[in-house]
Amino acid sequence: MQPPELHAPxxxxxxxxxxxxxxxxxxxxxxxxxxxxxxxxxxxxxxDQEFVEIVALANLLPGVNGINMAVMIGYRFSRWTGVAASxxxxxxxxxxxxxxxxxxxxxxxxxxxxxxxxxxxxxxxxGLLLSTAAKLAAVLQRSALPWLFVxxxxxxxxxxxxxxxxxxxxxxxxxxxxxxxxxL
Amino acid sequence: xxxxxxxxxxxxxxMLAFLAVGGAPSVLPEMHRYVVDVHAWMTSTQFAELYALxxxxxxxxxxxxPLIGWRVAGWLGAAATTIxxxxxxxxxxxxxxxxxxxxxxxxxxxAIRRGLTPITIGLIFASGWILLPAxxxxxxxxxxxxxxxxxxxxxxxxxxxxxxxxxxxxxxxxVPN
Numbered sequence: 001m002q003p004p005e006l007h008a009p010x011x012x013x014x015x016x017x018x019x020x021x022x023x024x025x026x027x028x029x030x031x032x033x034x035x036x037x038x039x040x041x042x043x044x045x046x047x048d049q050e051f052v053e054i055v056a057l058a059n060l061l062p063g064v065n066g067i068n069m070a071v072m073i074g075y076r077f078s079r080w081t082g083v084a085a086s087x088x089x090x091x092x093x094x095x096x097x098x099x100x101x102x103x104x105x106x107x108x109x110x111x112x113x114x115x116x117x118x119x120x121x122x123x124x125x126x127g128l129l130l131s132t133a134a135k136l137a138a139v140l141q142r143s144a145l146p147w148l149f150v151x152x153x154x155x156x157x158x159x160x161x162x163x164x165x166x167x168x169x170x171x172x173x174x175x176x177x178x179x180x181x182x183x184l
Numbered sequence: 185x186x187x188x189x190x191x192x193x194x195x196x197x198x199m200l201a202f203l204a205v206g207g208a209p210s211v212l213p214e215m216h217r218y219v220v221d222v223h224a225w226m227t228s229t230q231f232a233e234l235y236a237l238x239x240x241x242x243x244x245x246x247x248x249x250p251l252i253g254w255r256v257a258g259w260l261g262a263a264a265t266t267i268x269x270x271x272x273x274x275x276x277x278x279x280x281x282x283x284x285x286x287x288x289x290x291x292x293x294x295a296i297r298r299g300l301t302p303i304t305i306g307l308i309f310a311s312g313w314i315l316l317p318a319x320x321x322x323x324x325x326x327x328x329x330x331x332x333x334x335x336x337x338x339x340x341x342x343x344x345x346x347x348x349x350x351x352x353x354x355x356x357x358x359v360p361n
Contacts, residue, residue, distance in 0.1 A: 063273020
């Protein structure tokens, strides 16, 4: 038996279904901000450290990041039923809404007012994304090495626009080796 | 659409899932070729509209995949594109989640997770950085973005208000296209 972990809240499949439905319905412009807000800040199911590790794995694995995160969080709390509940919550409501929007769009076409609203919301959504990165950065140790990796990943993908696969292929082995030696 | 065609749609999206190494957007051109050029299920404009709708709607951005399936063959079509597209990556993710749960203290797993943490944070900053000029067309958009960051980091205001404020600012023309 594993010793009980320090931070191990009880989360039922129904909790997962409700949480991921809420996250997916509200997640305009990106899932990450709202997932962290609900799961780390509100429900306190995960710490920032646990959350950022799940984000890291979800990024590294193939497929859609949000779906990967739903799978990992669901599995962590209630195994297969948790995965089914998280995925159902994450995908069912958007499927219904997107087809509803599709039907409306088919009938009425694009509304200019909606387009204008979206431009303003997009500006806010980018701010939400950047603030998530800033909050997660609080888990990093106050030393130079972790911040060097933050900077290199940012410069490689954000400024130099190298392909993600290339940046990860170079940085990930170095960072994992550093962590293995206890330096991260 | 008969069962054989649905089966073909299913298999085709399963193949796309394996090709989507660089994320879902990397297979968009191939999907377009298949749906518009090969089968003429919709026009190029309709395809682009479905894609744009999915970016606007809540949920993950890949919601254009069920939407395309739905346009082609209703609900069965939506299932025949979505399920195969997410199945392979969900399987791999489950395997990793299982290993993580089974061996939570494994040294290699811990090193991978700890090592990837700063890179992941850097990548989230990079995503925001890349999106900034894509969504903001003049200084007013940037002001809105910076205000959002400040409010989120300094206050406990529910960000739904920020999104609503952004929507209103866009509608009254404060944030021009």
